[in-house]
Amino acid sequence: MSRETVAIRLRLYITGDGPLTVSARSSVDAIRDRVGGDCEIEIVDVLEDPDTAEREQVLATPTLERLDPPPRLRVVGDLTDLDRALDGLGLRVWRDDENHGPTESPR
Amino acid sequence: MTTDVARAPTGIEGFDFLSRGGIPEGRTTLLAGAAGTGKTVFSLSCVRHGIEELGESAVYVPLEESPADLRRTAASFGWDLAAYEDAGDLRFVDAVPPSNEQPVITGSFDLGALISRIEHAIEQVGAKRVVIDAVSTLFSYLPDPARIRWEIFRLRRVLQERGVTSIITAERDRESPLLTRNGVEAYVTDNVVVLRNRHDGRQRSRTVAIAKFRAATHQQGETPFTIRSDEGIVVTPLSAMTLEQPTSTQRISTGVDELDELTGGGLYQASAVLVSGPTGAGKTLTACHFLAGMASDERGLLFAFEESRSQLLRDADGWGLPLRGFVDDGQVLVHSDYPERFSLESHLIRIKQHVDDFQPTRVALDSLTALQRIGTVRGFREFVLGLLSYLKERGITLIMTATASSAKETESLTQSHVSSVSDGIILLRYVEAPGTIERAMSILKLRGTEHDRSIRSFRITGAGLEIGEPLDVPANMLGDGIVAFGGRIE
Numbered sequence: 001m002s003r004e005t006v007a008i009r010l011r012l013y014i015t016g017d018g019p020l021t022v023s024a025r026s027s028v029d030a031i032r033d034r035v036g037g038d039c040e041i042e043i044v045d046v047l048e049d050p051d052t053a054e055r056e057q058v059l060a061t062p063t064l065e066r067l068d069p070p071p072r073l074r075v076v077g078d079l080t081d082l083d084r085a086l087d088g089l090g091l092r093v094w095r096d097d098e099n100h101g102p103t104e105s106p107r
Numbered sequence: 108m109t110t111d112v113a114r115a116p117t118g119i120e121g122f123d124f125l126s127r128g129g130i131p132e133g134r135t136t137l138l139a140g141a142a143g144t145g146k147t148v149f150s151l152s153c154v155r156h157g158i159e160e161l162g163e164s165a166v167y168v169p170l171e172e173s174p175a176d177l178r179r180t181a182a183s184f185g186w187d188l189a190a191y192e193d194a195g196d197l198r199f200v201d202a203v204p205p206s207n208e209q210p211v212i213t214g215s216f217d218l219g220a221l222i223s224r225i226e227h228a229i230e231q232v233g234a235k236r237v238v239i240d241a242v243s244t245l246f247s248y249l250p251d252p253a254r255i256r257w258e259i260f261r262l263r264r265v266l267q268e269r270g271v272t273s274i275i276t277a278e279r280d281r282e283s284p285l286l287t288r289n290g291v292e293a294y295v296t297d298n299v300v301v302l303r304n305r306h307d308g309r310q311r312s313r314t315v316a317i318a319k320f321r322a323a324t325h326q327q328g329e330t331p332f333t334i335r336s337d338e339g340i341v342v343t344p345l346s347a348m349t350l351e352q353p354t355s356t357q358r359i360s361t362g363v364d365e366l367d368e369l370t371g372g373g374l375y376q377a378s379a380v381l382v383s384g385p386t387g388a389g390k391t392l393t394a395c396h397f398l399a400g401m402a403s404d405e406r407g408l409l410f411a412f413e414e415s416r417s418q419l420l421r422d423a424d425g426w427g428l429p430l431r432g433f434v435d436d437g438q439v440l441v442h443s444d445y446p447e448r449f450s451l452e453s454h455l456i457r458i459k460q461h462v463d464d465f466q467p468t469r470v471a472l473d474s475l476t477a478l479q480r481i482g483t484v485r486g487f488r489e490f491v492l493g494l495l496s497y498l499k500e501r502g503i504t505l506i507m508t509a510t511a512s513s514a515k516e517t518e519s520l521t522q523s524h525v526s527s528v529s530d531g532i533i534l535l536r537y538v539e540a541p542g543t544i545e546r547a548m549s550i551l552k553l554r555g556t557e558h559d560r561s562i563r564s565f566r567i568t569g570a571g572l573e574i575g576e577p578l579d580v581p582a583n584m585l586g587d588g589i590v591a592f593g594g595r596i597e
Contacts, residue, residue, distance in 0.1 A: 020215055057202065077212045
């Protein structure tokens, strides 16, 4: 599997545009750079779209969720530690070794 | 009292009494208790009452049990949450964290998502009541206690600004002196209610206590409650009992003509009479007479803690008393239970429930002694006081029996104030006559009336109780009962 054929879809949940949101947005940009390639990041503001937050049972913001490829994994916080965030999303290996796809599980 | 905050009734009758009307309206009340103390049932009761009785919509935010589980729990009490949801009266904000993993945390976060979802749901149904059950889950899901506490504080402020009445439940460690495991009370400080569930020996005893209500009067101390399958939480505020019962001058028959004469015309309506004596002396018989002696427009309830219902009816048949006929006609109801099956608080609540359901004019309880052995002295005293005042308020006449054949047993009844709160005491004793043991009775006390003070012999025959002439010999009625004497009973 080459990395170009595997789309990574992430979703960032935020509440409004306070400092946590600002900082999470810039962290997410950095993550996109680190992962590179075909990485799509959707942003959901819970204030504007509470129904999605309700359906997905989101409690904390910011929360970054890996939607594709499965499994779904979540990282909570404004993602100050990018390595930890990538670990949490199971995307660390993807970054380190371009011959591997996203890991099946964070462990 | 004049500055007392408005209350939102919970519909939990005893609790609304204790709290002088319910939990503070438009504020947050912290409901603290260990697992299994009834926090969820309490909260559901409150939600149900708001919807059913006051037209107040509600938002329920479960953090431990899923909405499906809660619907099932509620259904076991006969409450149809799905119907409330369909009618737009109730909305769940499902905040149960996914069970499989704890999220990785990096950097700062808040509970903005949860708070927005709750606000959104409040707007959708126009909620006046909100329950968050239980916040302790947040502490284990997102292990940043300082942050979570701050967010709970923020949530509380949002709820207050919206003017909703809310309950936040929190887990309490059983043996801990702290009110809640995570120190939530430091952030939700105004109003705190604590639920407890103790097992002392073989008994469960549940209590509710209002730890504090800011700017609101309330009753102090722990108050027992039970959880009933048909109506949820029932609190028994014993201190609610007043001694201002109506007194009656109406007399009712004891069911024994001679005893009616000895009592100066029968028992006063709404009085409580204790029949005390050793095993086999005729206490149960006296209680059965009392029920069998009622007028055709009366109803009687018999609580039997020593014999089964069928045994009792067989006994009554043997004494020639038409009790079975009364039972068949539905004029008398016999409830038989093992004393150990419930705590005294539960017994009291059950008895009251039966009384409310059946609306009797007479109640017989056989025997107090059987109940006395399952509780503490204080618990028993409260049971007796609670029972007596409940029946008196309703104008119901009570005969209760007690096994007391020795001075020691009589004293234990005195200690528990049974004899002092009784309006009358009838003593039954064995006395020894030449070559035989006979029975004797005496009316020791009968409040508010003249009565015969002699000691009478009596016999138990195929036609029930037969009272004879006064004894003219000492019979040691107040002592251990059996005493040798040389006289003749006739």
